[in-house]
Amino acid sequence: MARNRFDIDENLESPFDIKHFRRAMIYIRRQKKPMIVAFLLSALSAAIALSAPLILQHVVDVTIPEKAVGPLFGWSALMLATIVVSVVLATIRSRIMTRVGQDIIFEIRSDLFKHLQQLPFKYYDDRPQGKILIRVVNYVNSVSDVLSNGIINFILEMLNLIFIAAFMFAVDVRLSLITLAGLPVFLGIMLMIKTRQRRAWQAVSNKSSNLNAYLQESISGIGVTQIFSREKRNEGIFTRLAANFRKEWMRALRFNALIPFSVDNLATIVSALIFLVGLLALGPGEATFGVILAMSSYAARFWQPILNLSNLYNSFINAVAYLERIFETLDEPVTVSDVPNAKELPPVKGHVRFDDVTFAYDPGHNILEHLSFDVKAGESIALVGPTGAGKTTVVNLISRFYNLTGGQILVDGHDISQMTLKSLRSQMGIMLQDSFIFSGTIMDNIRYGRLDATEEEVIAAAKTVCADEFIREFEQGYQTEVNERGSKLSQGQRQLISFARTLLADPRILILDEATSSIDAKTERLLQQGLNELLKGRTSFIIAHRLSTVKNCDRIMYVSDKGIAESGSHDELIARRGLYYRLYTAQKMEA
Template sequence: MNTTSKRLRIEEDEPITKPFNWSQFIRLLSYIKPYQKYFLYSFLLMILATLYNLAGPYLIRLVIDIDIPKRNIHGLFYKASFYVVLTLLYVLSLRIRTIFMTKLGNNVVSDIRMHLFTHLQKLSLNFFDNRPAGKIMVRVMNDVDSLSELLSNSILNVLIDTLSLSFIIIIMLSIDVKLSLVAFFVLPFLIVVIMFLKNSIRVRWQDVRKKSSTLNAYIHESIQGMKITQAFVREETNLQIFKELNTIFKNTWMKAIRVNNLFWPTIDFTGTLSTVLIFLFGVWMMKRGYTTLGTVIAFSNYMGMFWQPINNISNFYNQLLVAMASTERIFEILDIQPDVKDSSHAYDLPPIKGEIRFENVSFSYEEEKPVLKDVTFTIKPGETIALVGETGAGKTTIISLLARFYDPQRGRILIDGHDIRNVTLKSLRKQMGIMLQDTFIFSGTVADNIRYAKPDATMDEVIKAAKTVNAHEFIMKMENGYDTEVNERGSRLSIGQRQLIAFARALLADPKILILDEATSAVDTQTEVLIQEAIEKLTKGRTSIIIAHRLSTIRNADRIFVIHNGQIVEEGNHQQLLEKRGFYYNLYTSQFKYFEK
């Protein structure tokens, strides 16, 4: 695959083309409700701070127009002292308000991230099959983080700034109506510019989020596949792909910033023009005795205060557009409903014996591409069943449906007579032990990984499980034994060691139904003999379904189901199927017999 086609494939992301939706903003605000006391305290403090601040220019006007002409030193001293006290109160109010709003913002961001992560864990595997992990990580981390400033400061500030504007307008009109109209003359120009820029800003920041998601997805994929990259000497090619994606992200960011930064020159120009008009008309009015110097200076100060809230409100709208681009992406995930979930009448599956029955089950991952076709079989409690067949025949799909990772399109699956769609997922999977083909080891210690299915297991239980699957010996040879850190995905362990640990994890769960998906596929022959002994102990008294390519596992099964083109074409034990000289016989002669000892 050439660089261009690879880049285009990676760049694909979930398009979000909805118009700005205020209902989503209201939905975002609902996360503030549990912390509304912080918001209320901060709002009251900011009202006080605004009143302290607005009193300053009025005091200056009185000093210039009354105290200075009359040389009233006492009046000047009292007003100056009062001004200092107001300033200290203003600073103190801002400080306390910052503490409250920081707590609110951090708590809300944490809640949103928790809500998003909790929801992700409920989504069906189909969701993760179709989305790179890197793009999901961007939603949980970057997009949620981008809301922090909006929630910590901007929402409260815009309320206070709106209130400040109202106070300033009332004060200015009460002092001088004509001079107020001159000061507000340039406002329509600013409003037109804001309306012109708003859609462009939102679209460009949405594009930035998409490109960031794409870049993170490629980085995640590259790190996960580093061994393959180095093995096939793909470093230069991958570097070129990364360079292109990084350049696209940089250029997209710069386009967004350029539109973003049009706000500030516009506001600065409008504010400067307004101040110039105030002084020009103010001087003209002073010459004719219509106003005083103190009034003109007070107006100049109030206009400085007036443009600050305008600046802040414009900045808020700017931040809102940026944050809503992330909010839309967060809620897009939260609005996805899992394909597999508990029904409204779901009940807990009672302790089971382990009878499994498939009744005319059909399933496909994609329409018009059936994987299973009217599959019907019954497994008795305590029976060990082996599933064999060529790659893609539907073996793994059968166990995925049994664990309800997916639901069949037709038919039903029963355990001890209970339709698994009618029981809760938790109670169903709690009674299963599953070891999948893709052995996953989490970062942490060896003991943590074995204990993953049973967090409250004692160390004695952990060691017992490890000894049963013959993992204890190699674990004890590690520097810290069971407390040895194994790194992400168990990178310091061999494939066989990872499988042994995963096998101990399944054993520790003490399941009634055991599922092993090619659990011994990467274990050497000597280790497999030891594991086979553990499997025989583990499967005793349990219903077991095993997918394996090793003859020893298949030969010891009570029954073997031969899967071909999504159907069970043969059924019986090893000897019976060989005597039929059918699919199993052909599969055995072409593959299994070479593993015979």
């Protein structure tokens, strides 16, 4: 799929329409009360500010000609008061809307994170992590101001236009019509660039997503980059992606800059026409100098809301590109979820049965076909075979990380597709080859899957998997802080901590996917002693390439050709001299 590449733009699966904006209004309505207060403060501030030109007109036409010094000071004090009150009200409103904007960010981001945690593995298989992260962080930041201040400012600027137009027509109708004459020109410009401007900001969104995806991938793989001396090559790729982003950004800004440029020039032309018509065309006695000054002031004020509205329009066009991405993520279907009326899986004994199971990651390319086998409670099953044969797929299906293409998987006779995910997975312990360590203490990492575990239980689990000794060698012991992904730990230490985390959950069904691949032979022998005790009474599925680690399993299944090619104990398969025998013999010769 194109969207799993950092150098290919993502195509929107659904274009923006008014429904998206209605959905955004859900977050706005939750902040209704503070937004109403902010709106009233803004309206009051604007109304007070609009009285200033009338005061100026009266002072120029009446107070100054009459040389009334006392009233002049009074009118000056009143004008100063309008400015002070207007600024104070605007400041209060700004503080309210800052809080509203942050609350909107919090709610959208929380909804996104909640949804991302529910999405199936398939979603993450198809996308770079960077393209997901940018939606939760950057895009949400970009739309917050439009969804908070933008709505109020739009209403206020529209009201400002109405108020200013009313004041203008009250002062002089003919000069007011001159002010309005520039509107058709401005609207024509807006209509002309609307579609191209939106596409330009969609392109910016694409290039930003690509850049972020490559940056995240490069940071995660910095070790491999340095091992193979790929720094210069990677710099070239990053430079190309950054240059593409800069190119699209500058192109989008040209459309944005065209609007204030048009407004400024139209406002200047209109102001000049007011003076020209007022002083020359109307003639003496037709319009006083105070009227002309008031009208030029109102004309400037009239075009200011239009400029503000055009800036809001720019912000809205930018935000639309981000809203599309945000809602596309929120609309991503949770394909692996609890079915309607899903039941709680009761405490399990561990009987697992595959009944004619077929599975494909992508339609038409089956990984498993008509797979059937039965595992009794307490049995230990080893899955072996060539890379890519489907061993990990089998255990992923038991945990229901993917939906089946066909057939059923039953645990203690219960179809797992009809059980709640939480009740199923809470009774399983899964140890993957990629041992992920979270930032925090070693104690926190082991306790991750069972938060109510005591320190004694955590330490007991660590001792069982032979992790206690190396943990106590750290100065802070179990309280040692580790970085994201456990960069301070060796791969073997990370696996042992993950082992302890899995075993602490005390699962009835245990899945070990190459769980000992990074552990040295001595530690593995010690670990095996603890595991043999732990596996008693539990159903276990063990994937291993080192066949010496699975010789003692109750049954070994050789996965090949979309199914189970051979099945039996180690001795039975050796005696059969088939696929397992050849694989085991080859490993012994290599050793």
